[in-house]
Amino acid sequence: MNVLFRYANPHEFMRLSGAVLPFIAISTALCFAIGLYLGFSVPPDYQQGTTVTLMFIHVPADVVAELAYGAIAVCSLLSLVWRHPLADIAARAAAPLGALFTALAIITGALWGKPMWGTYWVWDARLTSFLLLLFLYLGYMALWNAMEDETRAARACSILALIGLADIPIIKFSVDWWNTLHQGESIMSGKIATVYLAPLLIMMLGYALLFLTLWMVRIRTAVLERRARTLMREAAS
Amino acid sequence: MKLAARSGGSAALALSFFALVATLVPLGVGADLQLLARMASGVLWVAAVLAALLSLDRLFQGDFEDGSLDMIALAPLPLELTALAKIAAHWLSTGLPLTLLSPLLALLFNLPGAASAILLVSLLIGTPAVSAIGAIGASLTLSLKRGGLILPLIILPLLSPAVIFGAGAVSGVLDGTPANGALGLLAAFAVAAVLLSPFAAAASVRLNLSS
Helix, strand or coil: CHHHHHHHCHHHHHHHHHHHHHHHHHHHHHHHHHHHHHHHHCCCECCCEHHHHHHHHHHHHHHHHHHHHHHHHHHHHHHHHHCCHHHHHHHHHHHHHHHHHHHHHHHHHHHHHHHHHCCCCCCCHHHHHHHHHHHHHHHHHHHHHHCCCHHHHHHHHHHHHHHHHHHHHHHHHHHHHHCCCCCCCCCCCCCCCHHHHHHHHHHHHHHHHHHHHHHHHHHHHHHHHHHHHHHHHHHHC | CHHHHHHCCCHHHHHHHHHHHHHHHHHHHCCCHHHHHHHHHHHHHHHHHHHHHHCCCHHHHHHHHCCHHHHHHHCCCCHHHHHHHHHHHHHHHHHHHHHHHHHHHHHHCCCCHHHHHHHHHHHHHHHHHHHHHHHHHHHHCCCCCCHHHHHHHHHHHHHHHHHHHHHHHHHHHHCCCCCHHHHHHHHHHHHHHHHHHHHHHHHHHHHHHCC
């Protein structure tokens, strides 16, 4: 916990993240380069043909979209329990990214669905729960933007994020119960050939690093913005 | 708390809204009775949730504006209990009347008697969850001038399980499967919502009061 708090200090965070950021950005680019190269050179799947390449763009977006909500929830908990301003900033910075990755997952999923299922959109369980996840992100962002007082907004949004966290499994379960058409999960069950697995894992790492990079940049921007505002207020008074 | 029910006493409004939405749908999709019977449970569930939303933004707002919410928060009664009472009042003034009106509307939608009974039961079980989760949304958006606009965006995704299980129970009956499973899941969701939401609502009322 102590280590966490040391780096939760905005000054420490700015120093550390500034040093680490270039490396993360470069490894993101590397992962994308290798992953995309491998992804485009895989042999066509016997069922899906060349559209299998879309998997390397679609599945990692799914995973990161969900991870981002987890990141928001963890930050919200830190913010509620320890009232740490950096956790607020981090949670707020992650929300638009989460919404973006969710939208990306939905769009690439729709593009994949057209050749596979013959239609862009089916009311299938996972598509629907991702649509609901997108709305959760939008509601969360709307609440942030609507409240003027920042500390108050941070606490309200933390509560909302934690309620969402409790509700998401129920939503997923209910939507699954409602309808299932999407292919089952196939990574853990070992039903995927190594030639597809390698690029998939590299792309997942790439997406996760991309999220981390963008998230850090957004947090840094928010911290600097806050500092600028304080300076301006001091100059004005 | 009776006062709370009366001052937010938009039961008639919510009922009219409920009935109106249910009337507009056949106008939109046509008068095919077969089709309407299939759609009835979904349409009526969605209409009920929307009708319950109408009065939600007033749940805490009136007391907040005239300052009595500060008094209530200072009172010896824990705020959680007050929130629970508010939820109960909201349910009694919207959820319950909507539930009681539903068989009549189901009749207009050509829903068979057995399915209509299940719809009644599912609304009876599910609408408390709507009030409970709605109360969280209402307390979060308490200090916003236009909270009524954000409220639906926040709570409708959270409420989707209620709609799925509630309407699913009725469609199940139409397809000849027993509704127990769906109703059980709906009940579990409602119980969890009613038990947990007073804490969340009380916490968010507190943060909106402290400044």
